[in-house]
Amino acid sequence: MIPCVSWLQPFLALISSSLLTRGQICPSSCLCPDHHTVNCTNQGLTRVPDPIPLGVRRLLLSNNWIPWIPSDFLVLYSDLVYLDLRNNSLSQLEPGTLSTSSRLVFLDLGSNNLTEISSGTFGESRSLIKLRLGNNPYLNMVSRDAFTGLTSLRELELERNGLTALDVMVLESLPSLRMLRLDGNPWLCNCHFAKLFVWLTENHHKLPKGMEGIECSLPMDGRRVPLSLLSEDSFQKCRGTLTLTDYLIVIFSGISVSVAAIVASFFLASTVHCFQRLSKGSKGDEEDGND
């Protein structure tokens, strides 16, 4: 009896371990160094591998050709803490895809082909601390409430994108921000930039290379200058000068005032004329009555 049990032991161990790891199958062409890590770096993948163990916490998918993330991805892998999608072919993020990730702390979407970060992209990601969005050369639009809800975000990378402008609201909505990268973007130092300039001046300690590291091109001749050479006075003209919309409003209101004046004087003139005729008429009546 006893020798039989000892003979069975390794066999039982094998069965139980294979049962235990049933939900832990490592995707082919990936490495799973521990129960919570799936490493598919540099495997020429053209889509997110399937199946990934549901309990995955660290998912490394960098240096592949993945063009999109399924919209239920973070619903499925809700334990994800660390997601690295650096250097893939992502061109857009489906609305809501990343908005359910309540545990995600680190997200790298750098070196992709994103064009726009629309509002609510990261909705409920309250745990997110580091967000990397640099090196997306066509990224030229960050919606003003793109990052609202990211209350824990400390590090935001937006360097070497195609940004010419950024609504300062985007940054004002990040209460925990400590580090911001904005260098290597084709910023335009026009009047729209003035508000961002003021914010950057007040928060220059959050920029790794300070104001020196960021350049913008001058509206007059396109010459690029580091922000450290500019001051709030450089944008002083913006306060005095009127924008095109201001001009249109002024012109339009001018026109409507004159139209109103013409209509009013016409009305007045005809009323006066009318009264004159009326009083003449009644005088005539009186004269007629006297006859």
Ligand SMILES: *[C@@H]1O[C@H](CO)[C@@H](O)[C@H](O)[C@H]1NC(C)=O
């Ligand atoms: C992931 O795997 C690659 C080899 O494919 C290796 O070079 C890299 O160090 C691994 N990363 C981690 C965090 O395990």
Ligand SMILES: *[C@@H]1O[C@H](CO)[C@@H](O)[C@H](O)[C@H]1NC(C)=O
């Ligand atoms: C980006 O990924 C490709 C493979 O998909 C690789 O050949 C290239 O070296 C990677 N670039 C960087 C900067 O890691």
Ligand SMILES: *[C@@H]1O[C@H](CO)[C@@H](O)[C@H](O)[C@H]1NC(C)=O
């Ligand atoms: C990246 O996006 C741009 C414009 O949206 C497109 O012209 C280009 O082909 C894309 N590149 C890749 C590698 O997908």
